[in-house]
Amino acid sequence: MYPPAIIAEAALNGLLQGAVYALVALGLTLIYGVLHIINFAHGVLLTAAMFAVWAAQTWLGLDPYVSILIVAPLFFGIGYALQRFVIGPASHGDDGNILLVTLGLAIALENGLLALFRSDTRTLAGEAGFAVVPVGPFLLSQPKLVGFVVTLLVAALLWLLLDRTDTGRAIRAVAKEKLGASLVGIDVQHTYAVTFGLGCACLGIAAALLLPSFYVNPRVGNAFVLVAFTIVVLGGMGSIPGALIGGLVIGVVEALCGLYLGDSLGQLGIFLIFILVLLIRPTGLFGAKA
Amino acid sequence: MTTKDWPTLLIVVAIALVPLATSANTVLNFLVFTLIIALAAQGWNILGGYGGQFSFGHAAFFGTGAYVTAILQVRLGVNGWAGFALGIAAGALIGAIIGYLSFRSGLRGSYFALVTLAFAEVLRVVANAAPVTGGAAGLLVRLEPGAANFQFENRAVFVWIALALVAGVLVLTRRMEQSRFGAQLVAVRENEEAARALGVDALATKLKAITLSAAVTAAAGALYVQYFLYVDAGLAFGTWISVEALLAAMAGGKGTVLGPLVGALTLHSLGEVTKAFAGRVPGIDLVIFGLVLVAVVAFAPDGLMGLARRLRGRMRRKAVASEAAA
Amino acid sequence: MSTMLAVEGVTRRFGGLVAVSEASFTVETGSITGLIGPNGAGKTTLFSMISGFQAPSAGRILFRGEDVTGVEAHRLALQGIARTFQIVQPFAGLSVVENIAVGAHLRHAGRAEALAKARAVAHAVGLAHTLDAPAASLTVAGRKRLELARALATEPALLLLDEVLAGLNPSEIRDIVPVLQNIRAGGVTILMIEHVMQAVMSLCEVVHVLASGRIIAGGPPAEVCQDPRVIEAYLGSRAPRAAAVPEGAVP
Numbered sequence: 001m002y003p004p005a006i007i008a009e010a011a012l013n014g015l016l017q018g019a020v021y022a023l024v025a026l027g028l029t030l031i032y033g034v035l036h037i038i039n040f041a042h043g044v045l046l047t048a049a050m051f052a053v054w055a056a057q058t059w060l061g062l063d064p065y066v067s068i069l070i071v072a073p074l075f076f077g078i079g080y081a082l083q084r085f086v087i088g089p090a091s092h093g094d095d096g097n098i099l100l101v102t103l104g105l106a107i108a109l110e111n112g113l114l115a116l117f118r119s120d121t122r123t124l125a126g127e128a129g130f131a132v133v134p135v136g137p138f139l140l141s142q143p144k145l146v147g148f149v150v151t152l153l154v155a156a157l158l159w160l161l162l163d164r165t166d167t168g169r170a171i172r173a174v175a176k177e178k179l180g181a182s183l184v185g186i187d188v189q190h191t192y193a194v195t196f197g198l199g200c201a202c203l204g205i206a207a208a209l210l211l212p213s214f215y216v217n218p219r220v221g222n223a224f225v226l227v228a229f230t231i232v233v234l235g236g237m238g239s240i241p242g243a244l245i246g247g248l249v250i251g252v253v254e255a256l257c258g259l260y261l262g263d264s265l266g267q268l269g270i271f272l273i274f275i276l277v278l279l280i281r282p283t284g285l286f287g288a289k290a
Numbered sequence: 291m292t293t294k295d296w297p298t299l300l301i302v303v304a305i306a307l308v309p310l311a312t313s314a315n316t317v318l319n320f321l322v323f324t325l326i327i328a329l330a331a332q333g334w335n336i337l338g339g340y341g342g343q344f345s346f347g348h349a350a351f352f353g354t355g356a357y358v359t360a361i362l363q364v365r366l367g368v369n370g371w372a373g374f375a376l377g378i379a380a381g382a383l384i385g386a387i388i389g390y391l392s393f394r395s396g397l398r399g400s401y402f403a404l405v406t407l408a409f410a411e412v413l414r415v416v417a418n419a420a421p422v423t424g425g426a427a428g429l430l431v432r433l434e435p436g437a438a439n440f441q442f443e444n445r446a447v448f449v450w451i452a453l454a455l456v457a458g459v460l461v462l463t464r465r466m467e468q469s470r471f472g473a474q475l476v477a478v479r480e481n482e483e484a485a486r487a488l489g490v491d492a493l494a495t496k497l498k499a500i501t502l503s504a505a506v507t508a509a510a511g512a513l514y515v516q517y518f519l520y521v522d523a524g525l526a527f528g529t530w531i532s533v534e535a536l537l538a539a540m541a542g543g544k545g546t547v548l549g550p551l552v553g554a555l556t557l558h559s560l561g562e563v564t565k566a567f568a569g570r571v572p573g574i575d576l577v578i579f580g581l582v583l584v585a586v587v588a589f590a591p592d593g594l595m596g597l598a599r600r601l602r603g604r605m606r607r608k609a610v611a612s613e614a615a616a
Numbered sequence: 617m618s619t620m621l622a623v624e625g626v627t628r629r630f631g632g633l634v635a636v637s638e639a640s641f642t643v644e645t646g647s648i649t650g651l652i653g654p655n656g657a658g659k660t661t662l663f664s665m666i667s668g669f670q671a672p673s674a675g676r677i678l679f680r681g682e683d684v685t686g687v688e689a690h691r692l693a694l695q696g697i698a699r700t701f702q703i704v705q706p707f708a709g710l711s712v713v714e715n716i717a718v719g720a721h722l723r724h725a726g727r728a729e730a731l732a733k734a735r736a737v738a739h740a741v742g743l744a745h746t747l748d749a750p751a752a753s754l755t756v757a758g759r760k761r762l763e764l765a766r767a768l769a770t771e772p773a774l775l776l777l778d779e780v781l782a783g784l785n786p787s788e789i790r791d792i793v794p795v796l797q798n799i800r801a802g803g804v805t806i807l808m809i810e811h812v813m814q815a816v817m818s819l820c821e822v823v824h825v826l827a828s829g830r831i832i833a834g835g836p837p838a839e840v841c842q843d844p845r846v847i848e849a850y851l852g853s854r855a856p857r858a859a860a861v862p863e864g865a866v867p
């Protein structure tokens with residue numbers, strides 16, 4: 001048994017970590033909510049973004065938080081192009097096909113990264129990853145704290161975008177009623193691509209937030225895929241508040257599981273939650289009927 | 291046997307003759323490995339191709355077959371053949387459990403794919419940590435060549451055993467196509483509601499399919515262990531085998547008898563060619579696999595067998611047209 | 617004449633919405649009975665309860681005297697209730713005869729027997745010339761006959777037809793009516809949801825009217841169509857009380 005202070009600290013750090021998970025899940029749930037596709041390439045795209053952030057520091061000397069300014073738009077573009085020119089056309093609109101296309105992309109991308117970067121694990125240079133911030137009696141990880149704050153900011157920005165801008169309105173229209181939206185002149189393919197791009201941009205930001213306290217190798221995305229899916233399924237597919245709350249919950253669960261079960265079994269708790277949610281309430285806490 | 295079955299027979303015979311023509315280890319190794327993949331893909335094909343339920347976690351069954359036979363032989367000294375049979379039985383049981391939990395909850399499509407992925411990952415994490423499976427170090431089956439132990443010094447024998455299993459499942463699949471179960475399975479795939487209205491018990495049908503599917507893929511896993519004499523969590527339950535099984539069936543032609551075998555042979559030949567050209571770059575063959583999957587879905591959703599069928603149809607129409615013109 | 621189907625006080629609620637309320641009626645063996653009513657009256661919901669796709673929130677359904685309330689669809693098919701769907705759902709990847717064979721397999725385990733039965737049924741509904749064509753290539757009229765054939769192949773005692781005539785032009789309707797009459801002549805009882813009044817008049821001995829989830833009338837079609845409550849249900853309360861629906865017209 002651990003003293004309550006340790007548990008609380010683990011839980012708090014887990015909460016902060018969960019925020020970044022939530023950011024990853026946000027992209028996934030946005031893509032699902034609008035395009036109704038489960039993006040199996042999400043984890044690999046996160047890995048790619050993390051490599052991009054690492055490369056920005058290693059080759060361009062950029063601080064990871066600064067590199068957000070490059071990586072986020074870059075990944076918006078990549079996401080836009082992927083949806084517009086690959087996923088959309090290849091799947092002919094069939095759900096089963098979309099599944100397979102994103103899986104194929106995931107395989108190709110992951111191994112492409114493997115070919116490019118080999119399987120060595122890389123971390124960011126510098127000590128920033130270990131910095132701690134004392135908050136009351138607890139020592140919180142600085143990168144995780146930054147991640148928490150930035151995630152909330154991004155979520156707020158995203159909400160503003162969806163609620164106040166024309167693009168956001170178009171996205172919401174297409175999510176609700178594709179045919180009607182196209183009839184009033186909204187370019188559905190463009191909107192789909194924009195949404196996918198936004199989801200990937202979220203990954204770009206999440207990568208910059210994650211890398212300081214983490215490492216990157218071509219396989220790292222896999223771990224995040226299931227965590228992200230668990231969050232999305234728990235919070236409800238297509239629900240942004242669901243992704244946020246789900247992320248926080250999962251962050252805490254992971255931290256506590258890691259504390260009690262050790263690192264190797266830590267992820268087990270997450271997978272089991274995932275399976276249970278799928279079996280019992282696949283629409284999640286906040287989701288609409290599947 | 292009809293004229294439809296000649297290509298199948300030809301391919302099987304051709305493969306059977308290869309070990310008589312060469313004893314090069316690389317070739318025989320390639321064949322055994324590819325046939326194991328083909329067997330795993332045949333399993334996937336029953337649930338995914340005929341049943342229409344795309345599993346992204348067939349590693350769960352492959353790994354079960356592999357670990358059960360490994361554990362029985364290493365920890366309990368059970369005979370290799372008995373271990374093989376029990377590995378298949380265990381795989382079938384896991385399939386039935388996962389199937390019951392998933393289908394009873396009404397999971398389909400993407401949700402079903404996700405849950406199978408999760409089940410496989412759970413098994414991988416557990417196998418990587420549990421002492422009985424040897425944890426992260428895995429299990430080494432003792433080298434004891436002898437027919438009684440299901441180990442053979444001559445790789446050719448393994449080729450023929452793998453081929454026999456694949457051929458057996460080819461026959462099984464063909465029989466299934468012509469049976470009531472096969473018709474009902476396809477009906478559930480095409481339209482579950484309409485099938486139910488015609489008296490098909492959709493849940494029971496899907497359960498039978500996943501159990502059969504799991505048993506076949508478990509056989510592939512058990513065979514893998516007999517040949518390589520080593521297993522660990524990543525090899526047994528890793529996403530690599532889930533992907534290989536799915537991809538071979540898709541590329542070759544899901545829902546056909548020959549598809550998985552043709553797909554496995556084609557993909558792995560392609561992989562070897564890629565590796566030869568691209569040298570020692572790791573993962574380059576899998577990049578090709580990923581792109582092939584996208585290309586198959588985009589341009590040839592019925593795989594190579596579908597392309598062959600379309601070509602035959604076009605040639606037949608040309609023959610009829612030229613006859614009419616003459 | 618015995619009662620094939622007895623629906624007693626069947627109600628179906630979806631949360632706060634009551635789709636069907638205390639519906640009661642019977643279908644006599646060997647009859648062609650109609651179930652009519654304005655759109656949204658709850659007819660298809662009633663069908664889905666009778667055929668086992670949904671369980672009623674209250675009430676009983678008796679089939680050949682036995683209580684089958686809540687029994688699942690595939691078990692009911694085995695017991696002898698078959699249904700077609702309003703929106704036709706052929707098995708797209710299969711040929712016409714393979715489609716019908718799925719139904720035939722309910723009573724015939726062997727592939728050869730099932731296919732033989734399928735061919736026979738295809739003959740009976742007039743699809744004999746398109747046996748090996750892909751089901752997806754059929755016209756609307758062809759698909760309706762396919763729906764019919766598939767259900768018939770299960771050798772039902774009671775056949776539920778959900779708007780089998782919808783989408784057919786007058787000559788197609790004229791061609792399919794005798795098919796339905798032959799089915800009845802072969803010993804199958806038919807309960808049909810229909811909007812095409814001319815067919816209802818010529819086919820059905822008895823008609824029950826469902827409006828806003830309630831059965832409001834029942835009896836011979838000519839009588840029912842003159843019933844002021846029925847006219848009001850279709851045309852609204854502003855319709856003249858004495859107006860009669862002329863024979864052959866669609867209300």
